[in-house]
Amino acid sequence: MRTHTEPGREPRMSQEEFRSLYRRLREQAGDVSHSRGTLDTITPATVRAAAGEVRSGRTVTLAAPVETRPGPDNPEPAGHRITSPPEAQGGTSGLHFATDRFSMNIHGDADSHLDALCHIAYDGTLHGGIPAATVTAAGATALSVEVAHDGIVGRGVLLDIPRLRGVPWLEPGDHVTAAETAQHVRVGQGDLLFVRVGHRRRRSESGPWDAAHARAGLxxxxxxxxxxxxxxxxxxxxxxxxASAATGSTASPAWYAARPTRR
Incomplete structure (x- = not known):
């Protein structure tokens, strides 16, 4: 897997080339209509091997702060309010509880989240060829996030692209096609692969932007x-x-092509 170092110069795919890629990956996956998707690559053996690599025991969060203010990448921010503050419960003596209510547009460009396999449909089908009609306003009858109800445990591999290129972040529109060899790691079966492009740092230091139409990624x-x-x-x-997508009019091409569970 090579390293692409010229921002924005990766060849664009035609719609037919993208459909060909999609078909190849579908055929390679085989019959996965009743599986947990790529989570099936995590086995007891891969979990044991991952646990054996723990050295410091230090934990690092991958969550981003929940945004409650609107911005160009978050026009419908999360809503949070205290519904029952203790001081409003009739005095200061005795036992009282603070309660709150939280609402959130999960699939935005600002808040971290984990997508289910039913999140994206392409040509009328979900992952494994399951009809998109299985997702209704009442919920998903297949491929919901419930497939991960036991949690996700495995070896985490970080590919830090800005560090590799000697920059604080990748500019919107830049493509990532590699980094494994240059960072002296090997991605394997059942790994949890995290690709850093510097998006959060750019947002923190330069302010939010319309990431739906301009962002760096795979x-x-x-x-x-x-x-x-x-x-x-x-x-x-x-x-x-x-974004802009490398496949012409096809948005979020990575998810149509492979649909792994993500952040």
Missing amino acids: HPSAMEFLAERRVAVLGGDGNNDT
Whole structure:
């Protein structure tokens, strides 16, 4: 897997080239209509191996702060309010509880979240060829986030692209096609792969922008690498795929091509 170092120069895919990639990955996956998707690559053996690599025991959060103010990348921010403050419960003596209410547009460009396999449909189907009609206003009858109800445990692999290129972040529109060899790691079956493009740092230092139409991320061709290595989870500090899309009018091409569970 090579390292792409010229921002924005990766060849664009035609719609037919993208459909060809999509078909190859579907055929390679085989019959996965009743599986947990790429989470099936995590086995007791891969979990034991991952646990054996723990050295310091230090934990690092991958969550981003929940945004409650509107911005160009978050026009419908989360809402949070205290519904029953203790001081409003009739005096200061005795036992009282503070209660609150929280509402959130999960699939935005500002808040961290984990997508389910039913999140994206392409040509009328979800992951594994399941009809998109299985997702209704009442919920999903297949491929919901419940497939991960036991939690996700495995070896985490971080590919830090800005550090590799010697920059604080990648500019919106830049494509990531590699980094593994240059960072002296090997991505393997069942790994939880995290690709940092510097999105959060750019947002923190330069302010939010319309990330739905301009962001750095993976080129669709990188999906073949993920499929070959049988990666279980793909995550990142942004949306993981580039915008403007490298496939013409197809938005979020990475998710149509491989649909791994993500951040």
